[in-house]
Amino acid sequence: MEKKTGTTTVGIKLKDGVVLAADTQASLDHMVETLNIKKILPITDRIAITTAGSVGDLQALARMLEAEAKYYQFTWGKPMTAKAMANLLSNILNESKWFPYMVQIIIGGYVEEPTLASLDPLGGLIFDNYTTTGSGSPFAIAILEDGYKEDMSIEDARELAIKAVRTAGKRDVYTGERKIQVITITKEGMKEEFVEFKE
Template sequence: MMASRGYDMTPTMYSPDGRIYQVEYAIETVKRGTIAIGILSKEGVILAVEEKPRPLQTKNITQKIFQVDYHIGVAAAGYIPDARVQVDSARFFSQGNRMTYDESVEVATVAKHLADQAHQFTQYGGVRPNGVSMIIAGIDQKGESIYVTDPSGTYLQYSAVAIGAGAEDVNEFLEKFYNEDMSLDDAAALAIAAINLKAEQKDGANNVKMAKITAESKVFEKISQADVENYSKNASKFDTQ
């Protein structure tokens, strides 16, 4: 990386080679975060994250998966306090949409709202870009969908995606094994296998937290650790060896 020469003092300044260093720094923060994954299946949507709790930390609470509305969830990678602020904004936005239009908000609309907010922090002095990327997943009137936002304000739609540390290798793994006709159980097993692909310790489902939104219920649900353990038994079918 070339020397910044002061061009990284504010997100409003481009370097001579057309870069915004503070945005690049924020994206590097995302790459240092533990992995988060979203996968579409024919039966719904899976969100999964890697979390390594401290010895005395309560283990049944996830810090990286959030509910935005009854039909939308978010998984984050990077600086999680920034994620909490963005999720709170998404919740206000979602409820405002319901009160104004008397209908649930679309997943794409929430993704665009969060991306627009992230972009705002690249345009003004005295602020810094959000150091977090988020997977926004849900089921609305148009069906299942997954979007990813990043610190620059970009948002893109995916069928399966990973963000965080080692995401490039994990995304190659997903490209190899993902099938749009897979069941929700297989999608969950694939997510666990993908997380363990880059994990320092291959602990199966011990450091995995998951949530789902099924096509039948269209409601965000946290998946119990016992169910995550059951899904992990099928993760070996995605062995790369």
């Protein structure tokens, strides 16, 4: 019998930056493994990735991307852009398609410009203004579709991302209802916070 896992992660891109949000519950089948896992991992001080799927696979990919980002900085004397990192990650995932990493990833960052993309386990890459992954994504995407505006502020996008995860958590049994991890990335840098699920 297949074991069920679940989560909700969201990403929103604006002219001033990127907002990523995710629940903090790790589940396996009908058991909650932990209520305090970080599903958004910073890769550099300006790029982060989220995961729906295998946390171990995401952690392995994050270590790879961190090493690649440091090598790029050392070689070229400038930081890798989020767009370049998304393309690199797409190639890594595609090269492993016969033994895939079991992840759906959102990558967001602000290096030169705000960038947001989603990737499937085989490396399919889509750049977009907003996206969501995980078992709660059918609920979260409706909130993003309804609330997203191109000219919205970072604070409004933060509130929208939190609302999307909260809504998913109310309807998706595999999305946690304790805390929401939020990362905001602007040209000034990255800010991480944890918000209580209940309003």
